[in-house]
């Protein structure tokens with residue numbers, strides 16, 4: 219008998235409540251985390267007590283890239299630091315990136331107001347269609363997750379903007395204009411970063427096809443809302459995952475929560491106000507033939523402060539094939555990944571839980587098996 223046939227009306231009602239999201243669940247004040255959100259013990263975060271506060275175990279200072287230095291005599295050194303960061307951590311932080319403080323602050327602030335709208339307004343955008351231009355939801359993959367995450371989200375396709383903007387929320391009334399400005403400026407920042415990344419791989423001006431495709435490429439903005447949680451040590455805001463794209467540009471408010479897997483340990487990234495956290499996605503790992511690493515990361519929640527983050531995932535157009543750059547392949551460096559496309563990725567994630575590095579692992583070529 220399938221579990222759904224065993225479900226009592228009470229269980230069905232409970233599940234419906236969880237599908238409505240964490241913000242809705244917290245509306246009436248909660249003192250305990252419902253069992254739906256309790257992760258198995260080995261997956262739970264480790265908190266320690268310091269300064270009389272319960273804190274995540276260890277903080278990590280990611281390499282900081284001063285973007286302005288790329289336009290001066292230190293450019294070669296900055297490029298080396300970026301290459302090392304992408305090889306070692308799969309992550310770096312960028313300061314002096316050129317985006318006005320108002321643009322990012324307005325984005326965080328209008329997203330906060332979006333999540334404060336009545337549930338009926340937010341839920342207009344709920345859909346199970348993974349390719350919808352706007353998608354509101356909760357957890358990680360709410361139709362598949364057995365244990366839920368303490369997170370609600372709004373996903374917006376953002377490039378080409380004129381194709382998608384007419385679908386974006388009209389409430390709050392300034393949402394579209396502020397989020398569109400943010401999307402455009404993030405896209406420009408991504409384009410600058412592509413040049414820098416190709417130069418750090420020493421193939422700038424050589425793989426023009428890839429550079430052009432990335433310029434025309436896809437952009438998905440994921441707004442994450444993590445309400446305060448009464449028992450943060452029992453749950454996660456986001457499970458361990460890697461991002462599918464080429465690069466992710468992550469804007470966070472001043473509340474920490476992002477953790478990355480570094481030398482088999484979960485370490486918390488110290489937020490730097492006004493900075494961007496940039497991470498290598500699966501497509502860049504494939505494109506660089508494994509030199510740059512798409513690293514697992516997850517999100518912790520806390521008991522006092524709500525947290526908002528905006529991840530902008532940039533990559534090739536949805537119709538492109540992603541493969542190791544021909545410029546990085548030779549006899550001694552055979553391709554280590556199979557070609558992949560977006561349709562395959564979507565098929566993969568809708569057929570199983572996209573946790574851990576499943577998708578990327580499925581694209582790896584094991585040369586030991588090829589004779």
Ligand SMILES: O=C(O)CCC(=O)C(=O)O
Nearest residue numbers: 440442461476517527529
């Ligand atoms: O909220 C964060 O800090 C990270 C979000 C994230 O990893 C994502 O949206 O893919």
Ligand SMILES: [Fe+2]
Nearest residue numbers: 460461515529
């Ligand atoms: Fe992510």
